Amino acid sequence: MSELDYVGKRILRKDGPDKVTGKAIYTVDIQLKGQLVGRILRSPHAHARILDIDISLALEVPGVKAVITGKDTLGIKHGFVETPRYPADQYPLAMDKVRFIGEEVAAVAATDVYAADKALSLIKVTYESLPAVFDPEEAMIPGAPEIHPSHPKVKEDLVNIGGKTASGWGDVEAGFQEADYVREDRFESHLRTHGFLEPHATVASFEADGKLNVWTSSQGPFIKRAKLAKTLGLPQSSVRVKKAYVGGAFGGKIDLYTHEFCAALLSMKTSRPVEIIATREEIFTAYRHGQPMIVTVKTGVKKDGTIVAQEFKTINNSGGYRGSGVVVIFLVWGFAMAPYRIPNMKYKGYSVYTNNPIRSPQRGHGAPQMRFAVESQLDMIAAELGISPIDIRLKNARVSGEMLPNGDNVHNCGLKDCVLDIAKHTDFTAKFGISRTEKQGRYRKGIGIGVSAYFGGSLIYPNSSSVIVKMNDDGSVSLLTGSLDIGQGSETILCQIVAEELKIPIEEVQVFAADTETTPVDIGVWISGNAYVTGNAAREAAGDVRRKLMTIAAEELNADIENLIFQNKRVYISGQPERSLSYEELVALSIQKHRGDSVIGNGHWRTMRDEPFHPSLATTKGRWTENYAFDAQTAEVEVDTETGNVRLLKAVTAHDCGFPINPLQVEGQIDGQVSMALGHAFMEEIMMEKGRTLNPSWLDYRMPSICNIADSEHIDVITERYQVGKPYRTKEVGEGYVSAILAAIANAIYNAVGVRLFSTPFTPEKILKGLEKIK
């Protein structure tokens, strides 16, 4: 087998120079002739009926070119999920009712922002205010204000249920009977936001020929095209979503957003390009954040720590529309069942409508919430049973080849190695064992561990990725992919794969990406599947080219295909390097002798290629993914017992991400996730009161700064291989590592000072309260 030259190497990012030199063009940089500014009018009511909208005064403002309301739309609903069970539930512009403060009611296009805002202030909306409810547990109780009718298939005496996931196996009651120790705890996770630096931004330009060109800050152009076309009533072929650089997304830019729809419709109305850039305050107050969640977990174990039964109940606060609420209650089931063997399990999750802004995925999409609960409780159980946190995890960890209850196989699973390696690396047992009575003084240290597992590339529209690799006359390569690099480095790894398959310097692979018209379909850079799905598609496309080059070379050199070696843009016969042909020559020969074939390769890939559908969100039945990533993370913290401040001193991540295509990027992803989790743990919180955000700025919403970042170390647990010409199974690396570390921090705080935290964030105030209690 030949050595790897590009894959598995610490190759610098393709997009780096553009970004560092300021050459990168983001959506806000797009300036077209005659471009108008769009602004959106939002509801000041958490829940109200719209009785009337009068736009006449707004239209008179000089510079205003168009005003649109729900009446100007086709009234076609959309949703993060659009399935028969969960049909679309949101109008792009409110029609009859508003269900959260900030819901979009009208939009204006004008020659400048002053005119646009003036017009917004002159739109007169008559509302009939309705009672509102913000807390999901209150919203579920019969008698609460009805935001939407409860899901017809949920037969319990509950209201405002957007969806329910129920699953299980074995017999939990019998399991609890059989258990030596049973405990139940409730954990709450708070509301955070993604914190991408580039705001939501869209430029839409409806051309005279009927084509709608769109640049938008997103996580993939194809889903945007599909939803824009649907809600605007245009054929998909009339909508072209083009590439612009994206300044971060973290789950917050996936499906259709109203500003995208409005920019498009305003452009259609005015025949001029329209730009809408959300203000940071709008993003904080009216856009989608992550998922706050209540997790109740009851666990029964044997004396030796073996889990015999686990029962879960989760409640999400989905906001005024479904958003990804019905997805997260499904996903957390998966995050509960993946890492450990649970012989008897019962799960129910409720997604509850409230009069809050809509929720979306956020990096980890439920995993931090679920792992925080399970891993915190596991430490409590271990302490009760006198078992070490390492042993209890090893006891229950899944191993290679294990089948999961949903029919998935974990394949090569490195979880146990992750736990063992990290314990050794951190000298966990010795540090953990220092008794609290020995810890004196103001600052006290502690160590904690958590584990997690994450899926990759599950089936969601558009379900597959295709890639085209073209040889150029000069022997260089063009790579056409619908994948969008949102800062996570997808273009770089796709180039590495093509470079490897074709043994061509990475600089000679040019990427053309993320244009719905000229590049092939792509699953998008979410559901953690790009490196696997699009990566394999790129490998196949490059392999296609490789085969063609090989055939011609074999003919011309009069050699057996097996004896041909690819190296540095040449093909030669093994042992006879003088008998060789350059790629340039091979392309010319192909055109000459293969009826004009200019050597173009196609590749496509799909997760679980024989599964027609994604799993049921309601019952969890059906396959979920074919590659699970596993990890163990430790946190070492220092608690200031006077102020209650906790500092994360060091995070270590032992990860089984399959095969790291670019170790540098893997480490970058891990470090980024550790710092994100640090923000989650200690400082970031959207403070809301009755549907209104109290801290809608970077100043009052505290993301960690460089002063807060902790040491982050990595341990590779490599379970897969990359071989030229063969499919590979690389696993997820972009989301899973925000999870275990959160639990590890909570466990480390307990180890340091004996304060057990049941809710995030771990504020100094909570720590002080806890310390006071145990004094």
Add this chain to the structure above:
Amino acid sequence: MYLPKFTLESPRSIEEAVSLLGSGEQTKLLSGGTDLFPRMKYKLCSPGVLISLKGLPSFPPQIDEERKLIIDANISLTAITLSPEILEKAPLLALAAQKVATREIRNMGTLGGNICQETRCLYLNQTHTFQFTEPCLKRGGKECYFAPKGKKCWATFMSDIAPTLFCLNASVIVAGLDGEQQIKIEEIYTNDSLKPLSLKPDQIITKIIVPKTQSPSGNGFAKFTVRKTIEFAIVNVGVFLETEKDLKTCKKARIAVGAVSEGPQRALEAEDWLAGKSLSKENINKVSQKAASSLKIIPHHGYSKKYLTECLKIQSKQALNDAVEGLADQSNRGR
């Protein structure tokens, strides 16, 4: 977000600035703009005319013949942290300036602007286009979102620097249509969140005067935040200690606290108690307790009163300890 439209005036003299200021209601002084511009973007004020202080003659910090320190109100916070005169005569001021916001903001922000900043409140410091649309008391309305039952505004005054000027017994020179006057720093504050400053619309602070300080003295400034940078204080405490020659007995203490009330506060009770006592660990603990329990504390930015009291105790102790440690260094150097 963007600024509303306005006219910019750049007077070349204080007199010209005063007369421009006094010419209409719609005028506002502009220094670094780091407090004013965000408020204008939020539409908390929309002055038609901004009178920039940037064009006025400026001067570096000076020590006059009476050993007083005279500082241009328009000095940037960065310049404060770098001035040898300030580091010598009023190091406490530099300690506080160093803790404000970030380097970029300190480069723009000025001393005058810092001590004249507006009070802050979560319900206030944002636009009100669809959230909190009904104006609260501070915006000319009738209700308060923060304490709905009362009829009072509770916005807090967050300057990090003002408390240290209290400690240093500073005064300000104010120029106005009625001429120039020197007033004690305490007097420019009203302790009214609605209008925290007593300055009249035509008045400009031109200079800050720090009187000759008794030596030996100790300085301490503690600012508590969550992320250590670009954040207003949860609470801040300035401490200035004058000691007897032994450097261990407190002759006079000045302790001032910011961010937890309508204006900076002196911890007078605590100060009196410490005077004449030894600066022992025990006494510092006690005086910190006293400071925390005797001062007014308004819960702000999501922090409860109980927690803020605890913070104040710890930060007072921190500032006092720093001051005492500084004294110990002096005594070591002296030897």
